[in-house]
Amino acid sequence: MALDALDLDRLKRAIALASKSAFAVEPNPPVGCVLDREGARVGEGWHVAWGGPHAEVQALASAGDAARGATAYVSLEPCSRRGKTGPCTEALIAAGVRRVVYASSDPTEAGAGAARLAAAGVAVEGPGLPGEGDELLRRWLAASARPRPWTVLKWAMSADGRIGPALGEGGTITGLGARAFAHGARAHVDAVAVGVRTVASDDPLLTSRLAGALPDGRSQPLRVVFDSAMRTLLDRRLVATAREVPVLLLAAREDAERRRDLERGGVEVAVHPGTGGRVDLARALADLHQRGIRRLLVEGGGILHGSFVRAGLADQAMVFVAPLVLGGRGAPSAVEDSGIQRLADAARLEEVRWRRLGEDLLLQGYFPPRPDPSEEGLSVSARSGARS
Numbered sequence: 366m367a368l369d370a371l372d373l374d375r376l377k378r379a380i381a382l383a384s385k386s387a388f389a390v391e392p393n394p395p396v397g398c399v400l401d402r403e404g405a406r407v408g409e410g411w412h413v414a415w416g417g418p419h420a421e422v423q424a425l426a427s428a429g430d431a432a433r434g435a436t437a438y439v440s441l442e443p444c445s446r447r448g449k450t451g452p453c454t455e456a457l458i459a460a461g462v463r464r465v466v467y468a469s470s471d472p473t474e475a476g477a478g479a480a481r482l483a484a485a486g487v488a489v490e491g492p493g494l495p496g497e498g499d500e501l502l503r504r505w506l507a508a509s510a511r512p513r514p515w516t517v518l519k520w521a522m523s524a525d526g527r528i529g530p531a532l533g534e535g536g537t538i539t540g541l542g543a544r545a546f547a548h549g550a551r552a553h554v555d556a557v558a559v560g561v562r563t564v565a566s567d568d569p570l571l572t573s574r575l576a577g578a579l580p581d582g583r584s585q586p587l588r589v590v591f592d593s594a595m596r597t598l599l600d601r602r603l604v605a606t607a608r609e610v611p612v613l614l615l616a617a618r619e620d621a622e623r624r625r626d627l628e629r630g631g632v633e634v635a636v637h638p639g640t641g642g643r644v645d646l647a648r649a650l651a652d653l654h655q656r657g658i659r660r661l662l663v664e665g666g667g668i669l670h671g672s673f674v675r676a677g678l679a680d681q682a683m684v685f686v687a688p689l690v691l692g693g694r695g696a697p698s699a700v701e702d703s704g705i706q707r708l709a710d711a712a713r714l715e716e717v718r719w720r721r722l723g724e725d726l727l728l729q730g731y732f733p734p735r736p737d738p739s740e741e742g743l744s745v746s747a748r749s750g751a752r753s
């Protein structure tokens with residue numbers, strides 16, 4: 366395959382666009398797309414959010430009629446399977462794209478994306494820059510081999526690292542900008558989880574509510590409570606709304622009476638016994654994966670976060686830092702009992718990005734990868750990682 370300088374330039378631009386997907390689409394791969402017609406860039410797009418349109422569809426939308434007869438440069442071989450959105454191969458064919466050049470092959474497609482385009486008469490060339498986008502695709506390839514959701518730990522904390530006051534009443538630490546971002550984040554996951562102590566103290570709804578946060582056609586995420594002994598009170602707002610937005614309670618031991626009460630309220634209950642009388646996180650995540658949960662937002666509190674960090678099951682951190690000091694010896698912190706004792710053992714976040722949201726700061730980063738027992742023995746063909 367002979368790609369010229371313009372082709373390579375456009376492929377590099379597509380890879381640069383793909384990097385904008387970081388922290389928003391995992392465990393889907395970050396993908397970027399450029400549409401070119403006779404040397405002019407007529408459209409661009411990237412996969413902006415989990416559950417939203419893929420890069421090719423975004424680029425086609427931005428090009429409009431100019432897409433007809435254009436060349437599409439994509440950082441990754443277009444997908445041919447239906448996930449949460451339609452296959453990108455069909456969108457490219459329907460738009461009348463004449464030629465598709467992609468930088469890297471998709472091992473989960475096994476050539477199906479390229480073959481579908483070629484069968485429809487589109488000229489296909491790729492992989493045009495193998496290796497160049499590997500760093501971007503590394504996390505997707507690792508995540509797609511695990512039968513568990515991509516797990517984002519999210520918390521809001523004061524400047525002194527507290528996620529609540531010593532007298533644990535609910536309330537919000539951050540301003541409107543950060544809260545809007547957090548509601549948007551809920552709209553782009555399959556499930557939101559909390560520990561039972563957070564349900565007791567804050568009585569959260571865990572829905573995506575701020576105006577415009579939930580795109581048309583998207584349903585609310587599944588709401589999940591880690592509650593070892595089924596202590597969740599029936600008067601909690603989560604239970605009261607369980608018939609409208611599903612709630613799954615993950616317990617560590619059976620209690621027939623409590624289960625009956627919760628199920629009467631519309632709450633689904635599953636039991637996964639683990640060490641220390643708590644829910645076994647690996648089993649709980651495997652259960653969620655089987656239910657189709659691919660992206661999970663864990664919204665605290667610190668005890669639950671600590672368990673995820675200790676077990677090496679946290680993939681990403683989303684941390685809001687507010688300019689207030691809470692102090693107090695009894696004020697909860699964001700990650701309790703993580704098993705980290707020394708500075709040398711700290712979980713140093715990778716590819717960190719900071720962003721300002723009003724008076725608050727948002728810090729995002731990836732937890733350093735750790736060997737994941739659920740990956741063992743899985744071949745590429747057995748990957749769950751077909752894109753959604």
Ligand SMILES: NC(=O)c1ccc[n+]([C@@H]2O[C@H](COP(=O)([O-])OP(=O)(O)OC[C@H]3O[C@@H](n4cnc5c(N)ncnc54)[C@H](OP(=O)(O)O)[C@@H]3O)[C@@H](O)[C@H]2O)c1
Pocket residue numbers: 519520521522527528529530533534535538559560561562563564566567591592593594596639642643644645646664665666667668669670672697701
């Ligand atoms: N600012 C924020 O972003 C934010 C977010 C959420 C919460 N908060 C604050 O955090 C505080 C509550 O957090 P918390 O740390 O005390 O409790 P938590 O993390 O909300 O709940 C912990 C409880 O979850 C249950 N659980 C079941 N399986 C578990 C497992 N594998 N690992 C860990 N826990 C498991 C345990 O119940 P059992 O003890 O029955 O086993 C455990 O005590 C409140 O003050 C709340 O306001 C702040």
